[in-house]
Structures are given as C-alpha cells and as structure tokens.
Amino acid sequence: MAASGWGVGVIVIDPANQNGPSEQIRAQIAALIYSGALAEDTKLPTVRQLAGDLRVATGTVARAYKELEAAGMVRTGRANGTKVNAGQTLESPLLAEVRDLTLDAQRAGLGLEELQKMVEAAWNSSISQ
C-alpha cells in the first residue's frame, strides 16, 4: 500500500457534501498541511492528475490551489509544480486535542460523520452564545 503512496494523504470528494468540490479540495489539503501530514516542500500532484482522480474539471482543482497559494500555504513554480510552504504546521495544543478527540471517538465506536456532526453542533452552539 505504501508503494502506491496512498498512505501519505488522501482526499475525498463527496457529491452529497453541501460545500462545492473546490472548497472540499482546499479544506482537506489545508487540514493535511496544518496537521503536518503534508510536510514543508512536499510536492502536490499536478492539477490535471488531481482533477482526473477526483473526476472534476481542472479549473476546480486550479481554483483550490490558487486559494491555498493566496493563503500562503503553498507556492507554485513554473517547473517545480506546487509545493507546501514552510511553517504551515499548526504548533498548538489544538492539534493534539483533535487527535485525542479522534481516538476517543473511535474508541466509542463513532464514525467520522457522526464526529463531524458533533463538532459542527458544538461549533454552532458556541457561535450562538
């Protein structure tokens, strides 16, 4: 499995998700960069490869890459492709807490979707307060 490179970082586009494909791509790559799963100088796949794999238009992936570049998370060179910028990993206890939360949820037998809904509900209630 490692030979195919799927262990490093996988993103999923869900047609049922209310966010558009471009936002889903941007958010997932950003999350992988923040968590350190995509380290500094890691080369991202070409727009064409990612678009083909995710069955979306190349413009959709290009838009996501542009937004990541505008946020200073990645840089795009003419010959070098798109690479992750330095200093993007979240150096905060938050990351460790997220990992703990994930482990707790798995131990409790919760699925990713259920955990996401719980986080979403907590987020919404904190905004309303």
Place this chain on the structure above:
Amino acid sequence: MSNLILIVALLGFAVVLLVLLRIGLLPHRRISVIDAMPVKEADRGLAERILRALRARNLSALILGVIGVVAAVLIHQAFITSGGLGLVAAPAGIWVLVVLVLLCWPIPFEASERQRGEKGPASASLVPRTTRMFGPAWGLVVPIVLFSVALVGILGAGVLSSVDDRGRYRQIDYQTVTSSVVDGNMIVTDNLVGQASAGPFPGWYYTVPVVVLLVAGLGLTLFALFGNARRPSLRNPGLAEFDHVVRTHNGYVLSSGFSAFLCLQMVPLLSMAATVVYTMASNHIYTVGQKMDDGSTGGVVYDPWQVAFAWSLGGLAVLLLIVGILLLGYLVAWVAVAYGAGSKKWQRRVGASA
C-alpha cells in the same frame, strides 16, 4: 533455401524463448495482478473489468506481433529484390504495431455504466505520479540510451554508405588492392590500390525506414508510459493497491517490450555491418616478385584491425540477440502474469485440479 534458413531461424528463436520461460531462467519478481485482486465483492466488478481489458489488449498485442513476423516473411518473399528490407525493419515495425494496440486500447478506470449506479465519492492520493513509480528502475533510461547509441551507429553507417548498381544506398566503398603490375616475365612488380565496394551494408536504404520506425516506436512508448502514470486512479481507495499493480504491469510490458525490440532491431544491422567489414578486411594480394602463372591466385591477407572490428560488431550482434531474447521472455512472462502465471492463488488452484 534462404526461406528455409529464415523459417529455421524463427523457429529456433521461438524454441529458445519457450525454453527460457519453461526452465524459469528469468527472474520471478513479478507482481501478480491476480493476487492483487480485491477481496471485497463490492470492489471486484471494476477490478475484473480492468483485468479483462488488460488480458484482451496484451493478447491482441501478442497476436499482432506474431502476425507482424509472418507479414515480414511474406513481404520479404513477395519483394525478393528489396534486399531484405522488410525483414531488416521488422522488429521496429512490429513494436510500433504492438504499442499502437496498447495505446488504442486504454485500461478502464471507471466501472461500466451497468455496474456504476449512482456516482459515489471519489478519492485521490496527494502523491504526484511519475513514470518511474510504475515499472522497472531502468524503464526510461535503458530504452533511451539504447536508442541514442543505435541512432549514432545507424547515422554513422548511413554517412559511410554508397549507392549500388540500382541506386540504393546499401553498400560501402573502400580502398583496396585491385590490380597488380607484372613485367614481361609475368613477375609481379607492384600492387595498385583502387576502389572496391561491399554489401549489403546498413546504409540509408535500410537505416532511413528503421530510424523512422524507431523514432515512432520511442515516441509512442514514451507517450504510453506517461499515459500510464497520467491515467486517473480508481474511485475507490480499496482498489489503490490493485491500481498500482496494474500500472506497474503496464510499465514493465512497455519498457521491456521496447527495449527487447530495440535490441533485436540492431541484430540484422550489426550482422550486415560485421560481414561487410570482414569482407573489407580480406585482400587477395600477389606478393611483389611472385611469378603470376595461369590460374594462380594471390595470398589472402587480413587487416587485423578490421578483423577485430568485424568480430566486435558480430559479438555485439550476438550479445544484443541474447539480451533481446531475454527481454522478450521477460515481456511474455509479464503478459502471462495477467493470466494467472506466477500467482500463488492460481498455482494453488492448478495444484488442486491436478
């Protein structure tokens, strides 16, 4: 007689290839496509579709390769005055046909309309795919180096070639002793150097079609290798390993195939060059002072450098023939993997039925 020799040579070639495959001389580090088949029933539909396509395109390419060999022999017989051009250019021509089949018959990456149903989530790895990830480490380097060396040799031979009596660039002119001067008592007093020619030499007549076919073969092979890496991955992450094995399989087939046919292409050209250089190296010379009686011939003198060069070219031809056969065996063995050869599961099945 020449046809008989040709048929015997082709049969010998096939027998050597079969023996190589049977005795297991070729390394067995091939990844079995069958073993990589997903276990989950839900994932098997697409995997089986891919396997069917892989088998069909490989088998079609092999059949077309065999048809190409037969066609080359028939063309040679039909155009016997062509100086064996059809046979000389056959390896490169056959590979162009084979790689065209592989290119025109893409490996599917999506389930059929019937199997697909509703479009589900699609996943993608964030690892950039390159041609080097799928296939042998020498997959790009060896074919390109072999091609470059072959091209330099072919162009060099083309520049040295000269026209024969039919206006074809398929011989080489060289300086040699062409006549001797004798005095009134028929004693040789001097040897005169003149121009002679020898052939068939791999001149432009042979090399232009070969170069065109080799360039086409290289271009198509590289296009197919890049396409192998570019092909979208399978929608389901559960099929990632199978997808990787299929790409690796395809990479090996393309790289070993082109390298094999490139080696085999150089064999007739090098053999022709070696024979001609050996002819150039020998010279019938009368020794100065020798009495030239009726019917007497001069002694045969060999140029040691040219003889060494001829043997080197001949040795290189034999070496490339061996490497070509080994690579062809490697290619056939890789193709056979898609049919279950080398698979542990398949061997268990065969063992159970025996």
